[in-house]
Amino acid sequence: MSNDAQDSAATVTTVLGPIPAAELGVTAISEALISALPGAEYAPDISMDRSEIFAEAAAALTAFRQAGGSTVVDTTGMFHGRDVKLSEALSRDTGVHIVASTGMGPEELLGGYFLTPQTNPPTPWPAEKFADLFAKEITEGMVVPRVERRGPAGLVVTAAARSGMTPTEESLFRGSARTALSTGVPVIARFGADPVADLGHLLDEGLPAERAVIAGLDCTDVDPAAVASVLDQGAIILFDHVGTETDGWLSDDARADLISEHIANGRGKQILLSSSATGAARGTEANPIGFGYVLTDFLPRLFERGVAEDAARGLVTSNPHTLLARH
Structure with a gap:
């Protein structure tokens, strides 16, 4: 089968079922449809009215x-x-x-069940238990608590603490890689203290580098040499706070300069962009920038820097389509 035929046959799992990857269109690759800190549902000052949440998220999606x-x-x-x-x-x-x-992390945001050692002597959850948990959400459907499995997940995500990866988080990374290998979905991993070392945990499990995404790389304290190493190993980099220019994040002009340079160096197919926008938020601050910010406000900065339109638009079309397609 030719590459073109393989691309046309590739599918992506959405909450309503699989669709051809070519039908995804402009894709916001790493956002929060609903962002609620665990436990917010018990706070007396927070409304969890589902009709309100639906209306907020629907408005954000419609604008997109x-x-x-x-x-x-x-x-x-x-x-x-x-x-x-x-x-x-x-x-x-x-x-x-x-x-x-599917997926979880960093450790500080895990439910207590997943932090309770269930062995003697006590040890963190092993990678294989996380892999089994995540893989079933992809192959059998995501868990609706106390009700059923319903609607499969289309990728696995994880994150480590910025202070440095814990043993539980290493299990999460390795379990996520095993899930990706067994199900054909990609991994998006937000690095902890060292993006290169954290990528290494994914690759050690045999995950092809092109199925691994390292997120959070538009922080001001990220070493450019580390980003270069991630790219050199064939992995995907994700600048996932486009539009956020405070609290340790690069300015959009700085992001545009870096991305233009990477594209000029032939790395354009290894770059993804998102804003980490939220449709509705409860118990945590919303990022109201909008799911369409990268498309409407950021890509023009790349055009201004001489990036060809097809290369710039590929960051929100062909790149995410290739990543999300089941292998």
Whole structure:
């Protein structure tokens, strides 16, 4: 089979079922459809009214579609507000494809069950247990607590603490890589203290580098040499706070300069962009920048720097399409 035929046959798992990768259109690759800190549902000052949450998220998705967007990838994982049934309803109502994720991390945001040693002597959850947990959410459907499995996830996500990876987080990274290998989905991993070492945990499990995404690389304290190393190993880099210019993040002009340089050096197919925008937030501050910011506000900065339109638009079309396609 030719590469073109393989591309045309590739599918991506959305909350409403598989679709051809070519139908994804403009894709916001790493956003939060609903962002809620675990426990927010018990806070008396926070409204968890589902109709309110639906209305907020639907408005954000509709604005994205009106700006030319087609697909939103929700990378919040299992414990940060994911609502499978609500995601299905939002996709049907707005016409925007939604790709949901399994996975969890960093350790400080895990549920207590996953932090309780269940061996003697006590040890963190092993990678194989996380791999089994995540893989079933992809092959059998995401868990709707106490009800059923429903709607499979389309990727696995994880994260490490910025202070440095813990043993549990190493299990999460290795379990995520094993999940990707067994199911054909990619991994998006937010690095901890060392992006190169954290990528190494994924690659050590045999995950092809092109199926591994290292996120959070538009922080001001990231060593450019580390970014270069991630690229040299064939992995994907994700600048996932486009539009955020405070609190340790690069300015958009600095992002545009770096991305233009990487594209000029032939690395354009290894770059992804997102804003980590939120449709609705509870118990945590919303990022109201909008799912379409990269498309409408950031890509023009690349055009101004001489980046060809097809190369710039590939950052929100062909690059995420290739990543999300099941292998």
